[in-house]
Amino acid sequence: MFFFEDVGGDVVVWANRGGGKTFMGAVATLLDLIFKPGIQVRILGGSLDQSSRMYRYLLELMERPMFKPMLLGRATQKRIELRNGSAVEILSQSEKAVRGQRVHKLRCDEVELFDEAVWGAAQLVTRSGYCGETYVRGCVEAFSTMHQPFGLMHRLVKRFGDHGGSRDARVLRWGALDVIATCDDRYDCEGCLLWEDCGGVAKSATGFIPVEDLMDQKLRISEQMWSSEMLCQEPRRVDCVYPSFDSRVGGRHVCCKDEGALLVGGSGEYMGGMDFGLRSPTVMLWGVFYAGEDGRSRVHIFDELIRSDHTLEKIISLMQGKGKAGECLSWIGVDPAGNQRNGQTGLTDIQVLKKAGYRIRWKRSLISEGVEFLRRYFDQDLITIDPRCEGLISALASYHFDPKRIELESPVKDGADHACDALRYLIINAGGVGGGVRQTNYM
Numbered sequence: 001m002f003f004f005e006d007v008g009g010d011v012v013v014w015a016n017r018g019g020g021k022t023f024m025g026a027v028a029t030l031l032d033l034i035f036k037p038g039i040q041v042r043i044l045g046g047s048l049d050q051s052s053r054m055y056r057y058l059l060e061l062m063e064r065p066m067f068k069p070m071l072l073g074r075a076t077q078k079r080i081e082l083r084n085g086s087a088v089e090i091l092s093q094s095e096k097a098v099r100g101q102r103v104h105k106l107r108c109d110e111v112e113l114f115d116e117a118v119w120g121a122a123q124l125v126t127r128s129g130y131c132g133e134t135y136v137r138g139c140v141e142a143f144s145t146m147h148q149p150f151g152l153m154h155r156l157v158k159r160f161g162d163h164g165g166s167r168d169a170r171v172l173r174w175g176a177l178d179v180i181a182t183c184d185d186r187y188d189c190e191g192c193l194l195w196e197d198c199g200g201v202a203k204s205a206t207g208f209i210p211v212e213d214l215m216d217q218k219l220r221i222s223e224q225m226w227s228s229e230m231l232c233q234e235p236r237r238v239d240c241v242y243p244s245f246d247s248r249v250g251g252r253h254v255c256c257k258d259e260g261a262l263l264v265g266g267s268g269e270y271m272g273g274m275d276f277g278l279r280s281p282t283v284m285l286w287g288v289f290y291a292g293e294d295g296r297s298r299v300h301i302f303d304e305l306i307r308s309d310h311t312l313e314k315i316i317s318l319m320q321g322k323g324k325a326g327e328c329l330s331w332i333g334v335d336p337a338g339n340q341r342n343g344q345t346g347l348t349d350i351q352v353l354k355k356a357g358y359r360i361r362w363k364r365s366l367i368s369e370g371v372e373f374l375r376r377y378f379d380q381d382l383i384t385i386d387p388r389c390e391g392l393i394s395a396l397a398s399y400h401f402d403p404k405r406i407e408l409e410s411p412v413k414d415g416a417d418h419a420c421d422a423l424r425y426l427i428i429n430a431g432g433v434g435g436g437v438r439q440t441n442y443m
Helices: 020-035 048-062 095-099 116-122 152-162 211-221 225-228 313-318 349-355 367-379 390-398 417-428
Strands: 004-005 011-015 040-045 079-081 087-091 103-110 128-133 134-136 139-146 168-174 269-275 282-291 299-307 331-334 360-362 383-385 438-440
Touching: 004 282, 011 020, 011 152, 020 048, 020 087, 020 103, 020 139, 040 048, 048 079, 048 087, 048 103, 095 116, 103 116, 139 152, 152 168, 152 390, 211 225, 269 417, 282 313, 282 390, 282 417, 299 313, 299 390, 299 417, 313 349, 331 349, 331 417, 349 360, 367 383, 367 417, 383 390, 390 417
Parallel strands: 004 134, 011 139, 011 168, 040 087, 040 103, 103 139, 269 331, 299 383, 331 360
Antiparallel strands: 079 087, 128 134, 269 282, 282 299, 360 438
16 A cells, blocks of 8 residues: 655745635645545634635535535535545634644634734644545644734744745745736736736736726725735835834845954944843844944944843853853943842842943933934934844834824834844944933943
8 A cells, every 4th residue: 555645734825815815725625625535624714704714615616516425414604524534624713712623734814813822722733644545744824915014924924934934834925916817908008007016917817806906906005005915015014113124134224244344443342232021031132333434323233142031140141152242242231120129139130230240331211212213223224133133133023003002102012022122222322312321330
């Protein structure tokens, strides 16, 4: 007997609104049910209605004469079972519904709308096993558009697309121009509303979205929404704290530089920025201030240390293991709250750093002042970050205001704030914001 392996693995499907991703998920489910006897598939949507959409497509496919005899009994509104033992069921968007599952494949539709706790629970429900003669890898498949640069889908694409992830995770992406229908002689390319995006591709296209529909949709929505939700380019940044930050490696702000070479001629210095935490991450950044060719001061962040559940003493030991980067700091900019005494040791975080031999700077300023100051650094391309600082890069791209409460001037504290605060302390303690700098000397 021959055995085959399903070499699938986790998949992230990023596609435009109306681009057929939900239907394709239903087709993939149908093929699994037919050709992998005994496979267990579950469909989980951002809402029960979203789960039902993929399932309804599947029901319509199963009603076709060639597939209907394969059914075991009648298909219900939530479950389909085949004579070969395969089954699919839809789940509601709740931790309770997800946690009790043990299935081969979990297909998640519109993950951008998922509750974070439900998504976390969903990662542990899959299990590999033989389905007939095929060994099926347990996997999670995520289908969605991408609405926000700080959303779940954005993080998945960045994790699996840019920086790797699980060993077989893949990102499949298509946009409206990939599924556009043939553009006939009614439309002339010259002066066409879609020309800037299409460039004539639609004249030989074979997709299913009518050209006139895309024209109408482009007129109805903003350029940012068209770019992110229809062309599947970088998502809208209207709620980002640092909208001009370019997170692409090799772009305006993320690039490799020899930090030592930047100090030639004694024109700069090494410095750090730290945000204290315990259960939340403690973040330490290393940077170098230097004079650019135009004489303006610039900063390059070349290393980071991000750890949760570590005491400050443990963080310091890790900092000192950084070699030259740890030894040559002129100063570290920190949160003024570091002056609060620890109830057990009686020492403040700043005193602990001083005891370890570090010179500390801190100044009081409003968060909005520091944010605006750092924005100018990004807007004027006065700051660059080494690609190794993945935590900081991800945080800057996802740091955002609450889109539902536009009256709030403080960014959302959902994890990205820690690395961003460390960078803010580094920048504002170099001068230019708030009151005078408080500086402590080596002990």
